Amino acid sequence: MEEEEQTTKTTSLFAAFAGEPALPSTADSGSGSAQWLQNNSFNTDLSVINDAVTKYNFTYDEEPEEEEDEIDAKKRTSRYEMVPSEASASSDEERRKKSKKKKKRRKESSGSRIFDGYAATLSSSSRKAGVQKWASSSAANEKEYYFDSRGDRDNLAFGSIYRMDVARYKLHNSKKVSKQNFFQLNKRLSRLEGDSDVDALDTKLRSGGRYWSAKYAAIERHKDLKRVRILAPRNHVKSLVADYIPLIDEGSDSGPVSSVEVVEESWEDEVLRKTKEFNKLTREHPQGESLWVAFAEFQDKVASKQRHKGARLQTLEKKISILEKATELNPDSEDLLLSLMKAYQSRDSIDVLIKRWEKILTSNPASCKLWKEFLWVLQGEFSRFKVSEIRKMYSNAIQALAGACIKQHRQAHPSGNATSIDPSIVQLELGLVDVFFGLCRLEWQAGYQELATALLQSEIEYSLFSPLVLSEQSKQRLFQHFWSSNGARIGEDGAVGWLTWLEKEEEQRQRLISEDASDAVEEGGWTGWFNPSSETKEIEIAGITTEGQVVVEELNDGSDSNDVESKDDIEALLKALGIDADAEADIKIKDTETWTKWSKEEMTRDFDHWMPLRANSDGVSHDDATAEGDDDEQLLSKILYEDVSDYLFSLKSEEARFSLVSQFIDFFEGRITQWTCTNSSSWVAKTLSLESPPYSLLEDLGKVHDILMRKSVNLSSFSLELLLSNSDDLNMRSNMMKFLRNAILLCLKVFPQNYILEEAALVAEELSNTRMNSTRYSVTPCRALAKTLLKNNRQDVLLCGVYAKREAFYGNIDHSRKVFDMALSSIDGLPLDAHPNASLLYFWYAEVELANNSSESSDSSSRAIHILSCLGSGARYTPFKGLVSSVQQLRARQGFKDCIKMLSSTGARGVIDDHSAALICSAALFEELTSGWAYALEILENSLTMVLPERRRNSRQLEFLFTYYVRMLNRNRMELKISKVWESIVKGLQLYPSNPHLHYALVEISHLYTSPNKLRWTFDDHCRKTPSAVTWLYALAFEISTGGSQHRIRGLFERALEDDKLHNSVILWRCFIEYERSVACNISGAKRVFFRAIHACPWSKRLWLDGFLKLNSVLTVKELSDLQEVMREKELNLRTDIYEILLQDEMDA
Secondary structure, three states: OHHHHHHHHOOOOOHHHOOOOOOOOOOOOOOOOOHHHHOHHHHOOHHHHHHHHHOOOOOOOOOOHHHHHHHHHHHHHOOOOOOOOHHHHOOOHHHHHHHHHHHHHHHHOOHHHOOHHHHHHOOHHHOOOOOOOOOOOOOOOOOOOOOOOOOOHHHHHOOOOOHHHOOOOOOOOOOOOOHHHHHHHHHHOHHHOOOOOHHHOOHHHHOOOOOOOHHHHHHHHOOOOOEEEEEOOHHHHHHHOOOOOOOOOOOHHHOOOOOOEEEEEOHHHHHHHHHHHHHHHHHHOOOOHHHHHHHHHHHHHHHHOOOOHHHHHHHHHHHHHHHHHHHHHOOOOHHHHHHHHHHHHHHOOHHHHHHHHHHHHHHOOOOHHHHHHHHHHHHOOOOOOOHHHHHHHHHHHHHHHHHHHHHHHHHHOOOOOOOOOOHHHHHHHHHHHHHHHHHHHHHHHOOOHHHHHHHHHHHHHHHHOOOOOOOHHHHHHHHHHHHOOOOOOOOOOOOOOHHHHHHHHHHHHHHHHHHHHHHHHHHOOOOOOOOOOHHHHHHHHHHHHHHHHHHHHHHHHHHHHHHHHHHHHHHHHHHHOOOOOOOHHHOOOOOHHHHHHHHHHHHHHHHHOOOOEOOOOOOOOOOHHHHOOOHHHHHHHEOOHHHHHHHOOOOOOHHHHHHHHHHHHHHOOOOOOOOOOOOOHHHHHHHHOOOOOOHHHHHHHHHHHHHHHHHOOOOOOOOHHHHOOOOOOHHHHHHHHHHHHHHHHHHOOOOOOOHHHHHHHHHHHHHHHOOOOOOOOOOOOOHHHHHHHHHHOOOOHHHHHHHHHHHHHOOOHHHHHHHHHHHHHOOOOOOHHHHHHHHHHHHHHHHHHHHOOOOOOOOHHHHHHHHHHHHHHOOOOOOOOOOOOHHHHHHHHHHHHHHHHHHHHHHHOOOOOHHHHHHHHHHHHHHHHHOOHHHHHHHHHHHHOOOOHHHHHOOHHHHHHHHHHHHHHHHOOOOOOHHHHHHHHHHHHHHOOOOHHHHHHHHHHHHHHOOHHHHHHHHHHHHHHOOOHHHHHHHHHHHHHOOOOHHHHHHHHHHHHHOOOHHHOHHHHHHHHHHHHHHOOOHHHHHHHHHHHHHHOOOOHHHHHHHHHHOOOOOOHHHHHHHHHHHHHOOOOOOOOHHHHHHHHHHHO
16 A cells, blocks of 8 residues: 555656656566656646747647647546566566566557656666665755756766666657657657667667668758758848948847747758848848858859759859859959859860950959969969960069059159058059069979079069169160170179169269270370271271181181081981981880989989079089080070060069068078068968978978877878978089078168068078088088178167077077177167167067076076066166066066057057067066966967957068967966967967968977877868968878878878869979878879879979889880970970980990
């Protein structure tokens, strides 16, 4: 009787039927009849939940009242019986058999008995001991329900999640579902439920699978599958067309809940809905460029869901029609025009596409972005590529942009006296410089190194050292006279600049005129036009000429005879080799080794012939082998004025001139401080056109490999650094550094006291006298040059700082301190315009001291605090003598605060120069050394938030600030949360996706503290959102160094090269070939990649020669011969004839 009463009081298992009494169990319940069903949480009043749900105003379809009455009637007849636990029946064999029979009957019973097995398996006796609290506990719960936000700690009692406690999820149905349908649904899907043991299921039930099986995956991908979507408020869509960030939400009055709309729609319904929305928005806002671009990109998403090619073509036509309409309404939008041309490229042939490009460029001749895209598309088209054709297109682009610059400058400054240049003209000139360097890279990579060097020499002379003339025609005539003379050009020994050369020529001409006039005065007595002595002079000259002609004729006769003899010898040798000299197409080469020798000789000559020969001199920076070359080769090396005249233009703005010089240094691989933001078009174009990585990037990739090797010993011995190692000739590098040093020293006359150029000149001097990476020298190699420069300008304190940094780099810290102390002590005596440079000098000095803090006994930290205290307090600098007092530290801290407040006004307008950035970094470094990293990070974070993100994205100084912020986070990572460091680096990569230092920091911090998969996910995310060559290179470096899966690495290569921009990246193709050859040892795969690479990048001679040098084991002689013929058809500069190799082999034999 007591058991019956207790059973009657027991609450039902399901809270939805808690109000109904439970019938007594007919089964045997000898063990106490399941006390766990007395949990008070099942007695919760459901009205609270109903009230919370009804405020979302979900619409449901109402059902007839008759059906509800029937459901209520069936509900009353539903009863649940208690089942004894398995543990109570486990001791008896008969009870075990009865339990199996009952389980079988329950499976076949109606829906009201589905859950009896669940109740049986959850009996308290089946649980493990040691669990702190169960649902059957006698202690009352403080709350009626709990939010489990940290997981179930009781799972520790089982060692894993209990299989009967795994949550089950059902499809959401926005319509009202009756309880009868609820039980019928459970009955139909009982095979997919997890209530019973999987092992008890038969084969048919197990084949149905779970939600991740192929059956349900196919259902998920079906276009008719309806999905529940939560739509954003309609008012938020207007932000797509807004050029500002609204301060208040226009729809805030209606409340956040009422603005959310829940719909259930299939893919076709979504396409229809979004198309209607885009049509409405584009009609309301026809000038919204972002709306039109989003509408066109949505068509790409639609096409990706379509299987048939015809449907995808129809979607492409729809996309083109959308963009054509958009360009009609916005004819000046470059983004819309680029999107339209990209869509045309997917549909039209290359001939039709070029005609469309020409039409667009005719109507928009002053658009740098359109010209760059057109030249990039034309350059990567294999079928139409020829160096002469691309060169002609570059000439048209440069002339059009230069004419637009002159026109805009005249309109903005009719009088010609421009104190400040309009920002639009500055941007146009910067774009013109980028196009010009695109031409130079093309010429260099196609094998015309002499022409590329001459183009750079001529443009720098023409833009930076030009005389003041009235018209461009007069300027070009004067420059033709300079170029055709024997005057030294920039970079050559004795070069003084075009303007100085003209002045000297004018002085010499005036001197000759004065000498002739003095000679005429001394002769005297004759004032007529006729000179009696002229006849005798003519006779003497005629006699000399006759004698000279005889000598020349004799010499010519001898040379002709020698040529005939040598020609006969060559023909005899060719006949001995079985080669007919008259039939070039019939050359028979039986061994690939001959082509290997040819490619090596071709590479060697490319290294030697990079400086142009002078028409009237023996050449500059050339070996004797050059003089022994063929006449044709010498003609190609002699660059005339006609070869460069079509690519000359004038620059008015200081920014464009400095960009020209900076890119010139970077072009010849000089070590220069970052001169522009990594988001600028100049930097992006440079990374896209790389054939081999620059030194800075190669150094960071080597550090990545070292970090990975330091942590584990089971990593791959290969690294991306080895795959991309540059094999350039050291002699070429030494001569190139001397050329750069001369050029930079001459450019310092135009940019006086520019510390970036001064540092580049000193580093070039070091590299010209030493090996590229050597730092073991007792005397700094640039010391003599630095002292010479300081003698010429003793007030250049930044030059002192640059020189002191170089001394510290070579380990001469005492000499470096003397130079720094001398420079800082002399600042007060300098003019006022030199005082702002003090912040850079102080910051460099403190950085040098901290870099020297290698031992515990070192006083570098105290020295750094002393240096920064002098800067912050504004006191006169004195050399370090002892520890800084607390009063001086307080004054310095207050001084830094005042300076940063003054900078906040200028920083809000986005105006932050190098001195301001150095001051902020100095303040942060001072706080880090004295108060701790928290205050230092706060200073940097506040400084970065002074500027809007868009301006921050395009500022070189703010990028330097963020990089320094990441470095400080990395230094203090042991005391910080790794999540903070990680999130900061990821945020930085979103702002600066091409910054190599941030990528290095990401690999370092993630490999030390996170799993490799998290780093892979991060790389994949950034490669999908903001693809850049730098991101892909670091992702590949990580996988290759860690010995990643070959499928993963090949997938990374393929995904990178699928991008429209990166498809023409030479460095990625070369790395892919080398990986297949050296790491994967798949030489046939490397051959396939090679053919794809030369089709994508036909201008890269280095890429073609990689096939000759690295794939000669799989390429046949016929294939190599055909490759050379194609190279000649594409007009690549080939310096070596195959006859020379054959003759050399014959002579060696």
